[in-house]
Each structure stands twice: as C-alpha cells, then as structure tokens.
Amino acid sequence: MSVKTRSEKPQNMRGGPLQGVRVVELTKVWAGPYAGKLLAFLGAEVIRVESEGALDVTRTYGVTDINNAPGFQAVNPQKLSVQIDMKTEEGVQLILDLVKKSDILIENLRPGAVRRLGLDYATVKAAKPDIIYTSMGMYGTEGPLSYQTGYAPCFAALGGLSALVGYAGGAPAGMNIRYADSTFGTIAAYASMVALLHRRRSGVGQFIDVSAVESMTSMIGDSVMDFSLNGVIRECDGNRHAEMAPHGVYPCRGGDWISVAVAADSAWRELAAIMGRPELATDAQYSTLAARKANEVELDRLVSTWTADRDVAELVVLLQRRGVAAAKSQNSVDLIADQQLWARDFFHAVTNSDGATRPVVGPGWTMSRSADISAGAPRLGEHNSYIFGDILGLTVAEQEQLAAAGITR
Amino acid sequence: MSALNGIQVLELAESVGGEYCGKLLADFGAAVIKIEKPGCGSPTRRLGPQATGERDGECSGLFAYLNTNKQSLAFDIATPVGAATLDKLLGRMDIVIDDHAVDWLNNVGIDLENIEQKHPALVLCSITAFGRTPPAERLYAEDLTVFHSSGWGYHTPSGEDSQPPLKGAGRFLTSYEAGLEAALCVVSALYERETSGLGRVIEVSKQEVLASRIDYVLGQMIAGDMDVGTARTQFDLAGPAGIFPCRDGYAYIWMSAPGHWDALRKLLGNPTWMDAFPERWLERECTPERVAECRRHVAAWLQTQNKHEVAAVAQKLGLTLVAVNNAKDLFESEQYQFRKFFAEVNHPVLGSALYPTVPYKLSETPAQLAAPAPLLGQHNDVLGQHLEMSRAHLVDAGERQ
Numbered sequence: 190m191s192v193k194t195r196s197e198k199p200q201n202m203r204g205g206p207l208q209g210v211r212v213v214e215l216t217k218v219w220a221g222p223y224a225g226k227l228l229a230f231l232g233a234e235v236i237r238v239e240s241e242g243a244l245d246v247t248r249t250y251g252v253t254d255i256n257n258a259p260g261f262q263a264v265n266p267q268k269l270s271v272q273i274d275m276k277t278e279e280g281v282q283l284i285l286d287l288v289k290k291s292d293i294l295i296e297n298l299r300p301g302a303v304r305r306l307g308l309d310y311a312t313v314k315a316a317k318p319d320i321i322y323t324s325m326g327m328y329g330t331e332g333p334l335s336y337q338t339g340y341a342p343c344f345a346a347l348g349g350l351s352a353l354v355g356y357a358g359g360a361p362a363g364m365n366i367r368y369a370d371s372t373f374g375t376i377a378a379y380a381s382m383v384a385l386l387h388r389r390r391s392g393v394g395q396f397i398d399v400s401a402v403e404s405m406t407s408m409i410g411d412s413v414m415d416f417s418l419n420g421v422i423r424e425c426d427g428n429r430h431a432e433m434a435p436h437g438v439y440p441c442r443g444g445d446w447i448s449v450a451v452a453a454d455s456a457w458r459e460l461a462a463i464m465g466r467p468e469l470a471t472d473a474q475y476s477t478l479a480a481r482k483a484n485e486v487e488l489d490r491l492v493s494t495w496t497a498d499r500d501v502a503e504l505v506v507l508l509q510r511r512g513v514a515a516a517k518s519q520n521s522v523d524l525i526a527d528q529q530l531w532a533r534d535f536f537h538a539v540t541n542s543d544g545a546t547r548p549v550v551g552p553g554w555t556m557s558r559s560a561d562i563s564a565g566a567p568r569l570g571e572h573n574s575y576i577f578g579d580i581l582g583l584t585v586a587e588q589e590q591l592a593a594a595g596i597t598r
Numbered sequence: 599m600s601a602l603n604g605i606q607v608l609e610l611a612e613s614v615g616g617e618y619c620g621k622l623l624a625d626f627g628a629a630v631i632k633i634e635k636p637g638c639g640s641p642t643r644r645l646g647p648q649a650t651g652e653r654d655g656e657c658s659g660l661f662a663y664l665n666t667n668k669q670s671l672a673f674d675i676a677t678p679v680g681a682a683t684l685d686k687l688l689g690r691m692d693i694v695i696d697d698h699a700v701d702w703l704n705n706v707g708i709d710l711e712n713i714e715q716k717h718p719a720l721v722l723c724s725i726t727a728f729g730r731t732p733p734a735e736r737l738y739a740e741d742l743t744v745f746h747s748s749g750w751g752y753h754t755p756s757g758e759d760s761q762p763p764l765k766g767a768g769r770f771l772t773s774y775e776a777g778l779e780a781a782l783c784v785v786s787a788l789y790e791r792e793t794s795g796l797g798r799v800i801e802v803s804k805q806e807v808l809a810s811r812i813d814y815v816l817g818q819m820i821a822g823d824m825d826v827g828t829a830r831t832q833f834d835l836a837g838p839a840g841i842f843p844c845r846d847g848y849a850y851i852w853m854s855a856p857g858h859w860d861a862l863r864k865l866l867g868n869p870t871w872m873d874a875f876p877e878r879w880l881e882r883e884c885t886p887e888r889v890a891e892c893r894r895h896v897a898a899w900l901q902t903q904n905k906h907e908v909a910a911v912a913q914k915l916g917l918t919l920v921a922v923n924n925a926k927d928l929f930e931s932e933q934y935q936f937r938k939f940f941a942e943v944n945h946p947v948l949g950s951a952l953y954p955t956v957p958y959k960l961s962e963t964p965a966q967l968a969a970p971a972p973l974l975g976q977h978n979d980v981l982g983q984h985l986e987m988s989r990a991h992l993v994d995a996g997e998r999q
Contacts, residue, residue, distance in 0.1 A: 205790075206783075206786040206787050206789060206790035206798070207786055207789070207790070208790070210789075219814050223813070226813075227782065231782075231783075231786045247814075259817075259818040259821060259823030259824065260814055260818060262817070262818075262821070262823075263813050263814050263815075263816075263817025263818050263821070264813055264814050264817065328933050329933075329937055329959065331936070331937075332932075332933045332936035332937055333932045333933055333936055334931075334932065334933040335933070336913070337909075337913045337920070338913070338918060339852065339918045339920055340852045340854075340918060342839065342850060342852060343850060343852060343918055343920045345767075346841070346848075346849075346850035346920050346921070346922045346923065347920050347921065347923050348923070348928075349767075349923050349924060349925060349927070349928050350767035350768075351767075351841060351848075351850065351922050352848070352922050352923065352924045353767040353768055354754065354755055354764055354766060354767050355755065355764070356761055356764075360841065360843060360848065361841055361848055361922055362755035362756075362757075362758060362764070362841065363755050363756065363840075363841055363850070363922075364754060364755065364756075364766060364767060365750060365753045365754045365755065365756050365833055365834075366756040366833070366834055366835055366839070367753075367812060367814065367815055367833050368750070368766075368811075370814075371810070371811040371812070371813065371814070372775065372778075372811060375775075375778055375779065375782060375811075376778065376957055376958065377958070378782055379622065379778060379781055379782040379785065379958075380958035380960060382782060382785040382786050382789060383601045383602065383626055383785055383960070383963070384601065384960055384962075384963070385789055386601060386602070386785055386788055386789045386792070387601035387962065387963050389789060389792050389793075390601075390792065393962055394962075395960055395961045395962035395963065396960075396961040397958055397959065397960050397961070398958065398959040398961075399957060399958045399959075400937065400939075400957050400958075401957075402933075402957075403934070403937070403939050403956075403957030404957040406928060406939070406954055406957070407774065407954065407956070407957050408767060408768070408771050408774045408775070409767050409768040409771070410663050410664075410774070410954045411614075411646075411647065411659065411660045411663055411664075411768065411769070411770060412647075412767075412768045412925060413925050413928060413954050414647055414659035414660065414662065414663045414951075414953065414954075415646070415647035415659060415925070416925035416926060416928075416929065417659070417925075417929070417940075417951045417952050417953065418647060418649040418659045418662075418948060418951055419647060419649060419650075419659075421647065421925075422924050422925050422926050423768075423924070423925060424924070427762075427764065428742070428762065428764060428765045430742070430765070430769050431645075431646045431769070432645055432646065432769075433740065433742075436740075436742060436765075437742075437762065438742075438746065438751065438762045438763045438764070438765075439762070440762070444828065446746075446752065446762065446763055448742050448743045448745075448746035448751060449742075449743070450740035450741075450742045450743055452740065505735050506734075506735050508738075509734065509735045509736070509737055509738055510734075512738055513738060514738040514739050514740045514742075514743050515738070515743060516736065516739065516743035516744070516746050516747045517746070517747070518746040518751050518752040518763050519746065519747055519748070519749055519751075519752055520749075520752050520826075520827070520828045520829075520830075520832065521749065521752075521753075521816075521819055521826040521827060521828075521832045521833070522826050522827060522828060524748075524749045524809065524816060524819070524826075525816070525819050525820050525826055527747075528733075529728065529729075529732070529733060529736070530805075530806070530809065533729055533803075533806070535803075535806050535809065535810075536820055547821050548817075548820045548821055549813075549817055549820075549821075550809065550810055550812075550813040550816050550817045550820070551806065551810065552779075552806070552810055553775075553776070553779045553802055553803060553804075553806040553807030553808075553809075553810045553811075554779060554780075554783050554800055554801060554802045554803075554806075554807075555729070555800075555801045555803075556783060556787070556798055556799065556800040556801065557714065557798050557799045557800075558796070558798060
C-alpha cells in the first residue's frame with residue numbers, strides 16, 4: 190500500500206479537474222456527504238458546515254470521540270470542517286457569507302429544513318446569484334409526496350429495485366440494505382457538475398432538485414421500458430438474465446460461491462468441455478441460448494453439481510483461461526485482501542490531522558492530472574480559522590467574539 | 599438550450615455502461631455521434647426488452663432507452679478507410695467514450711499512451727470491468743461477475759444465507775453505475791478544459807465504482823474499525839427493518855429509533871403485545887428474539903392493509919413505511935407524474951411510449967428527451983456532409999453491407 194504524506198498544499202490547490210472549485214455541504218449521513226466526497230476527490234475544496242448542537246449521526250454512532258468516528262472518516266476524507274450554528278441568525282449570515290465565496294451548495298437535510306433555517310434557494314440566490322444549489326430529497330422538494338422521508342432501503346423499495354431482487358416465485362428480498370445513498374450522491378454530483386460547466390460557459394447558476402427514488406429507477410431503466418412498451422411487470426427472478434445462460438452464482442467447496450455468466454454459444458462449448466461434458470455443447474437441450482433458457486433449471490443443476498466440491502479460485506482460473514466470464518463472489522475478507530485493489534491504489538492511506546494514517550476507499554476512476562487525495566476526514570471545526578479568517582476575512586477578535594457568543598460552537 | 603449544447607461526443611461504446619454515459623450527456627444537449635457497425639449495429643440493439651415489430655435491430659427497448667438524442671453513423675472502423683475516418687473524426691471531437699475490452703482501443707488505432715500528445719484537447723474515457731490492466735483471472739467479465747467481485751453480490755440480499763447470493767436489480771446495475779461515474783468524470787474534465795484547453799484520459803473500473811459505493815462499510819473494514827468475515831450478513835444492520843407482504847403487494851418498514859416505535863404503536867392502535875417491549879429496545883436492547891416477535895406481529899397486521907394507503911398513514915405518523923413499487927406503480931405514482939419523470943418519445947418503429955427521464959430537475963438547463971434513439975445509420979447523410987466525409991468514403995468504409 191502506498192502511504193501518501195498529507196499534502197502541504199492548501200486544500201484548494203490539489204490539482205485535478207475541480208481545483209479552484211469551492212463546495213459547501215449542509216449534509217447528513219451518507220448520500221449528501223458522498224456527493225461532496227466525489228467532488229473533493231476530483232479536486233474541489235469541500236467544506237462541511239457542522240455544529241456541536243446538530244452533529245451528523247455518523248460522528249457519534251457507536252463512538253465517544255467525534256473526531257475519530259469510523260463511519261464519518263470513511264465518507265469524508267479530504268474535506269474541511271467549519272463550525273457554524275445554523276439555528277442562529279448570525280450563523281445563517283455566516284453561511285450566506287461563505288456561500289458568496291463558493292460555487293456549489295449541496296444539502297440533504299429533512300424536507301423543508303433549509304426553508305425553516307432561512308437557507309432556501311431564493312435566500313441563497315439573493316446572496317450569491319450564480320450559485321449552483323443542489324437539493325437532495327427522497328422524493329424531491331415539491332409534489333404530493335415530497336413530505337415523506339425514508340432511509341436508503343426505502344429509496345430502493347419505492348424506486349422499483351427491491352421488487353426485482355429475490356428468488357423466482359418468492360417474495361421480494363430487496364437490495365443489500367446499504368444500497369442507494371452513494372448512488373443518489375453520485376447522481377447529485379453529476380447534475381451539480383453539469384450545472385457548474387453551464388455556469389462557466391454562460392455565467393448563469395441554477396437550482397437542482399434531485400430525487401432519491403427517481404435515482405433508483407434510473408438504475409433499472411430498461412426494466413421499466415418493458416412495462417412501457419409491452420405492459421410487462423418484471424418480478425424477482427433469482428439470477429436469471431434473458432440473454433445469458435448459465436447466468437448464476439453457484440456453490441463451491443467450503444461455503445464459497447462462484448458467479449458465472451455465459452453469453453455466447455462458444456463460451457458454453459468451453460464451459461461444457463471444462464465440466465468434462467463436451468457432449469452437452471451439441472445436446473439439443475443446451476446447444477443454443479434459447480435451448481439453455483428453456484432448460485435452465487436443469488442447466489443450473491448441472492453447473493451446481495459440478496462446482497459444489499471444487500475450489501473457487503481454481504475454478505475461476507480454469508474458466509477464465511478458456512474465455513468464460515467467472516469470478517468469486519467476494520466476501521468482506523476477500524475484498525479487503527483484493528490484491529488488485531491495493532496494487533491500483535484504490536485502497537490507499539491518507540493522513541489525519543493528528544499524524545495518524547488510515548486507509549480509505551478510492552474513487553472508481555483514475556485519470557491523467559488527477560487530484561491529490563492525501564488528507565483524512567477533518568476534526569470538528571478543524572478549518573475554522575482558515576474559513577473564518579482566510580476565506581471570510583474575519584479578524585481574530587471577531588472570530589473570538591463569534592465563538593464566545595456560541596455561534597461557531 | 600441545455601447545458602452541453604455544442605459539445606461533440608464520439609461514442610465508440612457498444613454496451614450498456616458506455617451507452618448510458620453517452621445518454622447522460624446527450625440528454626443535456628451534447629451532440630453524441632454513435633459509431634455502429636454496418637449491418638448489425640450496436641449489440642444492445644439485440645438485447646431485450648424487445649417490442650413486437652418487424653424491423654430487426656430496431657425494436658429493442660433497451661437500445662431505445664439508452665440512445666435517446668444520439669445520432670447513428672454506420673461505418674466499419676476495422677477497414678483501412680474506416681480507421682482513417684475515425685482518426686479524422688477524433689480531431690473534431692471534445693469527448694470519446696469507449697467501453698470495450700482492454701485491447702480494443704489499441705486495435706482500432708487509438709493508443710492511450712500518446713493520445714494526449716496527438717489530440718491534446720480530447721477527453722477520452724474508457725470504461726472497463728477491472729481497469730485497463732486486469733490480471734489473467736479477470737480478463738472475461740459480465741455485469742454479474744463484476745457485481746460479485748465488488749462485495750455487493752455476496753451480501754445481496756440482506757439477511758439471507760441459505761439460498762445463492764443474487765445479481766441485484768435488473769441485468770445492468772453494474773453498467774449503469776459505471777456509466778454514471780464516467781459521465782461525472784467527463785463533465786468535470788470539460789469544466790477544467792474550458793480554461794486550460796487540455797483534455798484528459800479517464801479510466802473507469804466497474805469493480806472500483808461498485809466497491810467505492812460501499813465506502814461507508816468498506817472504508818471501516820479496511821481501517822480495522824468494522825469486523826470482516828465470511829458471513830453473508832456482514833454488511834447488515836440489526837433490527838426489524840424489512841419487506842412485508844400486504845393485501846395488494848409488499849411494503850418496506852424501517853425502524854431504528856424510539857420515534858418509529860411510537861409511530862408504530864399509533865398505526866397499530868396500541869396493541870397489547872407492544873407492552874412487553876422496553877420503550878427504547880430498538881436502540882438498546884435489539885435482540886434477535888424481539889426482532890422476530892416484532893416482525894411476526896407487524897407481518898400479520900400488514901397482510902390486512904393496502905401498501906399505498908398504509909404508507910400514507912404511517913408517514914404522517916412518523917413511521918418510515920413505504921410501498922415496494924413495481925414498474926406499474928412507478929407509472930401510476932402521483933409524485934412521478936407531478937415531476938414528469940416519464941416523458942413521451944415517438945420512435946419511428948416503436949411508436950409513441952413513455953420513457954424514464956432523469957432524476958434531477960435543473961431550473962435553467964433541464965435534460966430533455968428531444969429525439970428518439972436513431973435507426974442504424976440514420977445520420978450517415980447529414981453527418982457525412984457535416985463532417986466532410988464523402989458518400990464514397992463511407993461506402994468504402996463499409997457503410998452498406
């Protein structure tokens with residue numbers, strides 16, 4: 190693993206496509222912070238506005254030290270933290286002052302919260318006319334159901350994903366409970382960047398209203414098209430795939446599982462040969478995709494029987510050597526030991542403000558002239574003096590006054 | 599006028615990840631030229647859902663969805679003339695999107711080692727399963743195998759360990775996620791290019807995209823703050839959350855806080871079985887026995903309820919209960935209708951139908967489904983002229999076969 194020394198460069202000079210962009214986050218938990226993290230990983234200076242009185246649950250969940258909360262650290266590397274009490278008039282004014290010096294504001298507070306706080310788009314726009322204001326809500330900011338709230342699995346249920354995940358003929362089992370927030374965050378980050386590019390070309394900012402539920406539907410657009418075009422309501426179907434067979438996850442020795450996906454008849458011939466059953470390749474029951482689909486229960490049984498007492502790693506090598514798409518279904522031990530993820534620096538260490546290093550999960554891309562990612566998540570208020578002093582131009586005395594009044598606690 | 603008007607995109611991609619990336623750009627007004635093989639076109643034209651129709655390659659609902667607002671230019675880049683044509687095109691493009699296997703770009707004459715010297719302003723994005731230098735045991739991949747290499751597969755669905763791990767929702771979740779990541783990178787690169795004039799080579803690994811989406815868990819695991827193990831439930835949270843059958847389908851309930859428990863009590867009419875539970879059990883005394891007992895009672899009650907009605911009542915009481923929607927529910931959703939999430943698109947072969955639009959509303963530059971997916975080679979005439987490629991040139995490049 191490469192350990193990157195915490196960069197001496199200011200946060201806004203780390204390179205990458207978004208160097209010089211400043212983002213203010215009024216966010217909670219995972220989805221909003223994930224959007225900010227992606228922008229930070231692309232080089233933006235991302236500032237989380239926090240307050241002792243309204244701490245993000247990921248700072249406190251299961252720990253006593255809010256500056257060493259594992260969940261917070263995982264989702265907020267390379268960001269800045271400033272303490273401002275949003276529930277005070279002076280605090281709101283400070284945030285507006287900060288927004289005047291920023292490019293993007295991202296919020297995922299509860300429905301109506303920014304309006305109650307006096308930080309809604311109209312107010313922010315009056316302070317900073319060309320701001321990109323990205324609002325993230327379960328159902329978006331307006332409409333008959335916009336009052337409703339939920340957590341990630343609710344987004345997946347409402348958006349149509351959960352109904353598609355489960356065993357054939359059974360009740361829906363749903364996606365993994367962790368799915369949805371990060372996807373929602375990525376979608377918000379993309380829309381924000383489109384708007385920022387537009388501003389650079391036109392000078393015009395705008396309001397972006399992102400729906401978590403619709404974000405989910407975007408991940409199954411083709412299934413939805415089946416209803417639109419053919420009136421077909423897709424249901425959960427195990428591991429079935431209309432254009433591949435075998436297509437499944439099969440048991441191996443020692444409780445392991447192997448995923449195998451066969452699209453072309455040529456790959457099926459290879460698989461049949463490896464299984465020691467070359468005659469299956471020409472057997473009328475399996476020789477074509479249509480035939481394999483028609484006899485898929487028996488096909489899956491044949492493959493499962495063959496994989497069941499074999500070693501998963503050996504099987505993967507055997508299948509890959511002959512051009513068959515196959516991979517171990519990786520458990521969490523496999524994941525953190527994935528040699529390729531380490532070799533590619535997907536996992537790499539960052540340095541916290543106390544000098545301790547900590548590995549973080551990288552972005553899904555690599556690019557030329559990429560941004561330096563070397564700092565861990567911020568302590569609460571770690572960047573107060575930089576933000577109040579360098580960005581907002583407050584004197585030390587003014588900062589002390591604000592602190593004494595509890596505005597920047 | 600939308601945000602990406604005037605941006606020229608060359609889509610070499612021929613599967614869901616790259617085509618979705620191109621769509622995300624095209625729906626904001628980018629001019630996306632899709633290069634297709636004469637005769638057969640993109641392989642996604644042959645993937646379902648297929649609508650009934652006579653014209654082979656023009657009836658795929660998948661293709662129709664993924665390729666709105668694009669133009670199709672059919673010629674064979676594998677011929678010498680085709681390669682020269684491609685090279686000429688590159689000089690006119692802002693963005694190139696590819697999603698083939700790792701050696702494909704090289705084989706069509708695009709060398710990532712020198713592309714930045716040759717075309718300094720070009721943003722080139724390559725989407726692959728495991729990055730551009732996969733180990734031998736990861737050369738061949740499909741969305742299913744990548745999903746299972748990322749950690750999501752083994753832990754899907756939550757709370758299950760007797761039946762096989764699953765593929766996730768639909769066939770292409772892996773590719774949609776990667777296409778989305780690619781679009782974010784491409785637009786960010788364009789943003790910087792506005793001042794520097796410099797392009798960029800971007801590489802998106804589907805496995806890394808999916809693994810990064812679980813950062814909250816995986817980030818704690820690699821740092822040693824969360825237990826790892828071989829359990830299928832390793833990503834799970836304890837508690838009675840889950841999917842329950844209703845009279846007309848299914849509903850999902852999330853409960854983790856005292857407020858949820860209070861709301862449930864009101865919803866159920868203060869049943870006596872709840873009295874046996876400590877008031878703050880969800881947070882402090884969430885034992886498997888209590889979870890099972892709670893689930894049993896909730897399940898029995900929900901079977902007498904309709905999913906949408908019970909959700910509306912529960913939400914007003916402060917309980918996070920929602921319907922498990924299917925595709926029909928989405929089309930009927932008053933919220934989706936309010937936000938106009940589905941928009942009518944008129945396709946010359948498929949006719950008029952409602953398509954999913956995008957999950958974001960931009961006040962100044964909304965995304966639009968202005969044009970249907972192109973027929974194969976539909977824009978050869980107009981693009982040929984525009985790009986100063988003679989008819990003979992395209993014919994030589996195998997335009998018609």
